[in-house]
Amino acid sequence: MSMSLWSFWQNEAELNTGQVKLTRKGFSFGVPNGSPKRPKEQLVPNGLRKIITPHVIERFALSRYKACGQGINFANIEKEFSCNKRTAQRVIKRCCNNWYDHKGRHTPVLFRSLNRTRPQMYYPTAVKADVTEALKRHKVLIEPTGVVSSLYPSSLELNPFSSYRHSLSIALEYNRANTFLEVLLLIPYQPPFIHNLHLGVDINCDEYNDLTSKQESRNRSKDHSERIGKVKGPPNIHYSMYPNGKIMTNVKCSENPFKLETDRDVSNLFSFLGQVRDRMVLWLNDVRETVTPHIMEWRLLQCDFNRDVEITESAQLTLPDIQFWHMDRVFRSYVKSLHDRAVCRNEEFLNLNQLLPEAMDNILHPFKSLERKIDILLNKSNLLG
Numbered sequence: 299m300s301m302s303l304w305s306f307w308q309n310e311a312e313l314n315t316g317q318v319k320l321t322r323k324g325f326s327f328g329v330p331n332g333s334p335k336r337p338k339e340q341l342v343p344n345g346l347r348k349i350i351t352p353h354v355i356e357r358f359a360l361s362r363y364k365a366c367g368q369g370i371n372f373a374n375i376e377k378e379f380s381c382n383k384r385t386a387q388r389v390i391k392r393c394c395n396n397w398y399d400h401k402g403r404h405t406p407v408l409f410r411s412l413n414r415t416r417p418q419m420y421y422p423t424a425v426k427a428d429v430t431e432a433l434k435r436h437k438v439l440i441e442p443t444g445v446v447s448s449l450y451p452s453s454l455e456l457n458p459f460s461s462y463r464h465s466l467s468i469a470l471e472y473n474r475a476n477t478f479l480e481v482l483l484l485i486p487y488q489p490p491f492i493h494n495l496h497l498g499v500d501i502n503c504d505e506y507n508d509l510t511s512k513q514e515s516r517n518r519s520k521d522h523s524e525r526i527g528k529v530k531g532p533p534n535i536h537y538s539m540y541p542n543g544k545i546m547t548n549v550k551c552s553e554n555p556f557k558l559e560t561d562r563d564v565s566n567l568f569s570f571l572g573q574v575r576d577r578m579v580l581w582l583n584d585v586r587e588t589v590t591p592h593i594m595e596w597r598l599l600q601c602d603f604n605r606d607v608e609i610t611e612s613a614q615l616t617l618p619d620i621q622f623w624h625m626d627r628v629f630r631s632y633v634k635s636l637h638d639r640a641v642c643r644n645e646e647f648l649n650l651n652q653l654l655p656e657a658m659d660n661i662l663h664p665f666k667s668l669e670r671k672i673d674i675l676l677n678k679s680n681l682l683g
Contacts (some may be wrong), residue, residue, distance in 0.1 A: 338536040356407040359422040369419035427635040487603040493555035496600040503543035524577045598657035604645035
């Protein structure tokens with residue numbers, strides 16, 4: 299009896315159309331001839347629970363958001379992973395909270411947007427700031443019911459102190475002003491950064507004719523682009539050479555600015571600029587490096603000096619964008635999306651046109667030249683006295 303039962307399990311008796319097979323390990327689902335093969339992760343043995351990890355859900359949500367700009371709901375999980383509604387809802391609930399595995403505690407991989415839908419849509423936390431920015435751009439409410447805001451005045455042009463203004467409007471504006479004031483108070487305690495660097499260097503104009511790059515019709519420049527570092531998307535380094543031998547280099551690093559808090563940060567910046575010079579050497583085919591000047595001979599023409607303050611999701615929707623001029627200096631304050639988080643970027647546009655070491659010294663010590671002039675005046679007054 300036992301031998302016949304053992305042979306029964308060994309021979310894998312096929313049932314019905316051949317799509318279901320009975321083996322020693324239980325029921326498994328096969329694929330009929332002529333039908334497309336399904337991925338292995340979707341072939342679940344009958345009676346065995348399939349574990350859908352948060353990492354798998356995060357990859358699925360990211361691919362869907364990049365493809366169509368939408369989130370996921372329980373119906374998408376049901377269709378993608380062939381599970382029931384209850385399992386899909388439990389998976390979403392787990393992904394929206396802190397979860398644990400053999401590596402320890404992990405942060406949520408999904409979040410619910412401020413825009414309520416039915417069924418509720420969930421988005422990957424890795425692009426939370428981008429989702430909120432898209433909501434801010436497409437879902438701006440102007441004069442919602444019961445609220446009259448001074449930022450979006452109505453056709454009646456109500457007086458700010460008029461009794462017709464709703465108390466909720468005053469409360470919203472007070473919270474907005476209070477949040478902006480908190481950001482301003484935190485600026486001095488944030489580390490300094492630098493981004494959007496424009497560098498210039500002069501070489502022999504005969505090298506212009508030797509370049510094989512295509513010439514632009516607008517300004518006769520020959521352009522070249524490179525990707526340095528862990529950069530996703532378009533290249534972050536752009537070279538433009540002109541007939542007079544001038545090469546303009548633009549370093550785009552708005553999402554990953556260079557920190558300038560310590561000497562090590564400054565060394566990392568110069569190390570990166572050394573890579574920029576190395577790519578220029580390859581572009582110019584300067585094997586002996588006799589044409590390309592040393593990095594210390596480059597000139598820093600323009601840059602943006604910034605301090606970032608991390609803000610919440612509600613502050614990202616309410617904080618204004620500000621730009622003003624004062625004595626030939628430009629200051630900006632705006633909300634910047636860094637994919638997984640949002641910051642209020644407070645920056646100053648610097649027009650330097652100085653050698654790179656001298657320009658960096660003026661950026662890190664802006665009052666050094668003024669202090670030197672004061673010391674000279676004090677010495678002269680002591681000599682006269």
